[in-house]
Amino acid sequence: MRRSKTILLSLSAAVFITGCSIKPEPLLPKDIKSSVKKDLQLLSNIVKPITKAITLEEAIDRAVNNNIRNRVQKMESALAYKQIDMVYYDMLPSLAANAGYSVRDNYAASASTSFTNGQPDQISGTPSYSVSQDKERTTTDVSFNWNILDFGLSYVRAKQQSDKYLMAKENEKKVTQNIIQEVRRTYYQTVSADALLKRIVPMKDEVKDALVQSRKVKLQRVSSPMEALSYQRELLEVLRSLQSLERNLMNAKLELSELMGLKPGTKFELSEKVRKNYDLPEIKMALEDMEKVALENRPEVLESRYKERISSKETTTAILKMLPGINLNAGINYNDSDYLLNNDWASYGASVSWNLINIFKGNTYNKIAKTQIELAKEQKLAVSMAVLSQVHLSIVNFKQAKKEYELSKEYLDVAEEIFNLTEVGNDLNMNSRLVFIKEKLNYILSTLRHSSSYANVQNSYGRIFASLGTYSDMKKEEVKAKKVEKKLVKKIMPAVEKKEMKSPTFKTYGIATSNLNVRAEASLDSEVKYVLEKNKKVEILKTISIKNDVWSKIEDGYVSSTFLEIQTTEVK
Structure with missing residues (x-):
């Protein structure tokens, strides 16, 4: 007996000491470097190589297939689908297999005595002991257990989980549409940025050269110091505007690269170029039809419908919780005891359990379920109203964007004429050169506004289809509405790159x-x-x-x- 206790205490102490000896182990630098190397390789191989200038359609395709955010959303949808299988398994009965082995260091011997008048008789001095089990025992059994009420509840939960999976798919669609809209916006911003950045650098050099010449004139005292300093201040203001413009334009290409899932620093060119004249897209669908399409296809509306269906099943759940639970069980057992007549046997039975308190809770459960249904309906109506508002707002923004584009085009024409006049009439004295530089900057800014206004037209055009929830149709419409120049026009800003024009x-x-x-x-x-x-x-x-x-x-x-x-x- 003492030996057994000693062994038990020794084992307990060993387990305790082992548990206390565990310490936090930080990642080693070599492991981190190896992981970083693998991650960079995965980021490099995650997309197909770029072999030609990227069109808007290709940029959208790359973003949909390679964008990390979109891939995460797809994995979440796949996870929701796998959870449906888990809920289905909850409907099945439990089937458990058990095995056991036990040892005693002595026999479980016991004696018995008579029971008289509510009291046991005293055991005699030499009692007779009996044994009914071995010191070593091996037991096995396979048991089957099925609660019919749990089956009903699991069936309803499985239906609800199926709707949750469909909601996840709608959310995936919404994320995809948002990414496509972002790609469309940044694509045309990058087109403007690529064209204008090539003009900004030469102009910065020209302004810096004018500053150097102005400082020389000041030292030679050809003009008054106040005149020279005022001239330098104007030039520095122009230079600051150019640097601010350059900083804003440089971010567009990085943002587009991230959306397409490209590794930062990957070089690529866009097929679209800055133009002076564009063919603007048109929307020919009637507003009433657009409202119907939006309510039928928008992911937010469909998601609210699935929520309403999930809430309606809560009524069934409330009713099932009031019912008694019927438990069916069966099993096959084995025991190797020498004292048993039958070492293996089969058993089966049934039991009923009923939580009577649930009867009183049933009315409350039912009211809660109905309230959830009404709430889901109101939420669906609120989402529908918001979707209709977005459709109308997208149309208004599209029309306004087209007006702004027409105004920016007129402004660019005027700025170009002024620039041409100042270049021809420039006699290179201080004041006229400053005017020339200012008009050149104004020409660049007006070109930026013009290309940005066209990008805004395209962005507003895309938002119309996004508000309808039919972006696949939008891509087809995009191909049909692709801009084709009706006549040969001069490229934007040729005079900025030439000293003589x-x-x-x-x-x-x-x-x-x-x-x-x-x-x-x-x-x-x-x-x-x-x-x-x-x-x-x-x-x-x-x-x-x-x-x-x-x-x-x-x-x-x-x-x-x-x-x-x-x-x-x-x-x-």
Whole structure:
């Protein structure tokens, strides 16, 4: 006996000491590095390589298939589907197999005595002991147990879980639509950013060069210090605007790369380019039809319908909880005891249990279930009203975006004309050069507003289909509404990249304010070919700057721009 107790205490102490010896083990640096290497490799291999310029359709396809957020949502839907199987298993009866082995260090011997007048007789001095079990025993059994009430409840829960899975699928659809909408927005933002970033860097260099020249003029005291400092302040303001614009544009491509599931730093080009004229999309569906389509297809509305169906099943659950539970059981047993006549046997039976308190709770359960149904109906109506409002709002925003686009186009045309005039009439003194730089910046900003307004049109157009919940139709409509240039138009901002520019839409003329010498070259030392009479009008082909002199190229030679009155006429 003492030996058995000693062994038991020793085992208990060993288990206790082992449990206390467990300490937190942080990840080793080499394990972290190995994990990071694998993660980077997975991120690199998660998408197919880029072999050509990416269209909007391809960007959407990459985002839907490769975006990490969308993949997580799909896995959550798959998990919800697997949980349906788990609930189905709850409807099945329990089938348990048990086995046991027990040992005593002595026999469980016992004696008995007579029971008289409510009291046991005293055991004699030499009692007779009996044994009914071995010191070592082995038992096994397989038991079957099924509660019919639990089966009914599990069946209802399985139906509800099926609806929850369908809700998860609708939520997955909603996430997909949101991602597609974000891709559409960032795609056109990136198109604008790619085009304008290529113009900003040269202009920054030009502004910096003007600052250097201004500082030299200040040191040479050619002009007053106040005039030079004011000029530098204006230039610095332009430079600050350019840097702020550059910072905002640089984020667009990174955001699009993340949405498409590309590894940060992956280089890619977009097939769409900035244009001056676009064909705007049109919506031909009637508003009443759009409302019906939205209520039939929007994930939020369908999700609220599934919630209503789940709540309606709570009434069935409340009724089942009031019923008694009928438990059926059966089993096959085995015991190797030598003292048993039958070492194996079968057993079966049935029992009924009824929690009578549930009868009184039943009315409350039923009221709660009906309240949940009414709440679900009201929630569905609220969601439906919100969806209808979004449809109407998307139409209003689309129409407003088109108006803003038309206004931005007119503004760009005016800014382009002003820029052309300032470039032709620039004589490179301090004030006119500052005006030239400002107008160039205004031209870039007006181009940004124009391309951004078109991106807003496309974004508003996409939101209409997103409000309808039919983005697959939107992609088909996108192909049909793809922009095709009706005529050849000049690319946006050609003059920003060129020091000298011949305007394709204007002709520039100069009227001599006095008699001018027409020279063979743009130099005062060049040969005089003839004299241009006062008030004579000639076409200026281009303007060139040499040191502090500005020369105009005409058909027969060069004349000084100082004595020309510049006029610009639109070519019809």
